[in-house]
Amino acid sequence: MRGRANITQLWTRVILVVCSVVFGLGLVWTALALPQEATGLARVVKPRMPESGVTNPVTAVLLNFRGYDTLLEIGVLLLAIIAVWSLRLAPTRTALERFMAETPVLAYLVRLLVPVMLLVAGYLTWIGSSRAGGAFQGGAVVAGAGVLLLLAAMVPLPRRRRLLRSLLVMGFGLFLAVAGGMLLLGNNLLEYPPERAYILILAIETLLTVSIGLTLALLFLGVIPEVAAIQQRREDNV
Amino acid sequence: MSQFSLYAVISMLIFSIGLYGFIAHAHLVRKILAVNIMGSAIFLLLISAARRDPTAPPDPVPHAMVLTGIVVSVSFTAFALALTRRIYAETGQAYLPETEPAISAQKQDIVQK
Numbered sequence: 001m002r003g004r005a006n007i008t009q010l011w012t013r014v015i016l017v018v019c020s021v022v023f024g025l026g027l028v029w030t031a032l033a034l035p036q037e038a039t040g041l042a043r044v045v046k047p048r049m050p051e052s053g054v055t056n057p058v059t060a061v062l063l064n065f066r067g068y069d070t071l072l073e074i075g076v077l078l079l080a081i082i083a084v085w086s087l088r089l090a091p092t093r094t095a096l097e098r099f100m101a102e103t104p105v106l107a108y109l110v111r112l113l114v115p116v117m118l119l120v121a122g123y124l125t126w127i128g129s130s131r132a133g134g135a136f137q138g139g140a141v142v143a144g145a146g147v148l149l150l151l152a153a154m155v156p157l158p159r160r161r162r163l164l165r166s167l168l169v170m171g172f173g174l175f176l177a178v179a180g181g182m183l184l185l186g187n188n189l190l191e192y193p194p195e196r197a198y199i200l201i202l203a204i205e206t207l208l209t210v211s212i213g214l215t216l217a218l219l220f221l222g223v224i225p226e227v228a229a230i231q232q233r234r235e236d237n238v
Numbered sequence: 239m240s241q242f243s244l245y246a247v248i249s250m251l252i253f254s255i256g257l258y259g260f261i262a263h264a265h266l267v268r269k270i271l272a273v274n275i276m277g278s279a280i281f282l283l284l285i286s287a288a289r290r291d292p293t294a295p296p297d298p299v300p301h302a303m304v305l306t307g308i309v310v311s312v313s314f315t316a317f318a319l320a321l322t323r324r325i326y327a328e329t330g331q332a333y334l335p336e337t338e339p340a341i342s343a344q345k346q347d348i349v350q351k
Contacts, residue, residue, distance in 0.1 A: 024255075
């Protein structure tokens with residue numbers, strides 16, 4: 001039964017397939033009914049680009065024009081790691097860790113790749129203000145490097161709670177502080193003064209890259225790092 | 239048929255496949271995969287909708303929405319997988335109680351212990 005759909009009755013499945021097909025065709029019809037003439041927001045964004053502080057329109061939308069979406073989204077990411085940690089999963093050792101003891105190739109590859117990945121992440125974040133890139137792309141690469149390190153067990157799991165937690169909250173914290181700080185200056189929430197916008201966006205993006213990368217890598221781990229570290233030490237002593 | 243229509247039709251078909259998978263499969267990891275497929279279909283639709291007029295530069299707003307969406311879907315996937323692991327740790331299988339397949343007497347014994 002495992003590995004196959006569990007609705008055994010044939011007729012139930014036939015009805016389901018028919019329903020899915022009808023629903024799919026309805027969606028296709030809806031998509032085709034969309035006007036071919038794009039009435040997109042590009043023409044709204046373009047004239048206001050000089051106010052945004054950056055030249056890449058996607059970054060301008062993400063961190064300036066629709067900054068509220070991005071702020072809440074970072075909140076969702078932070079919420080996800082809190083929710084995952086609150087489940088108190090049991091630490092597991094990966095199969096790769098055992099494999100690591102037998103081959104030097106992975107360790108060599110990780111040593112070679114991680115510095116390059118961090119460099120790429122920094123570049124992506126930096127270039128985000130003018131071309132394709134930004135905090136999320138950079139953060140994803142940082143996360144990739146983190147996952148590699150975790151899989152290869154090349155770094156000891158961090159045991160300093162405060163430091164780790166402040167790194168996780170840092171991106172969201174600065175973003176929220178800047179957003180709220182604008183209220184003190186008499187602007188609206190998230191309304192940056194155009195002459196300061198670039199430096200504010202760059203600062204937010206830099207911290208976001210670190211926070212996003214770390215959060216994603218720790219989501220992959222699933223376990224609270226210091227709990228896993230204690231467990232690991234206990235196993236090693238046995 | 240314009241480029242956008244092609245992408246729109248394909249993405250809606252992919253969405254339906256994901257929806258079918260979400261309902262038809264009881265295994266929780268398969269359900270999570272199905273939701274991710276549905277999400278990818280929406281991203282494809284949004285990205286193609288950003289450039290309905292091939293001569294004009296693409297609309298940055300749907301692009302930004304997709305970036306936001308990807309992060310939210312990653313968060314969702316991570317949390318759902320962690321929940322699945324917890325359910326597996328509690329019950330010995332990755333199914334919800336209503337949909338779990340008939341488990342062997344031996345396994346049931348283990349769970350009860």
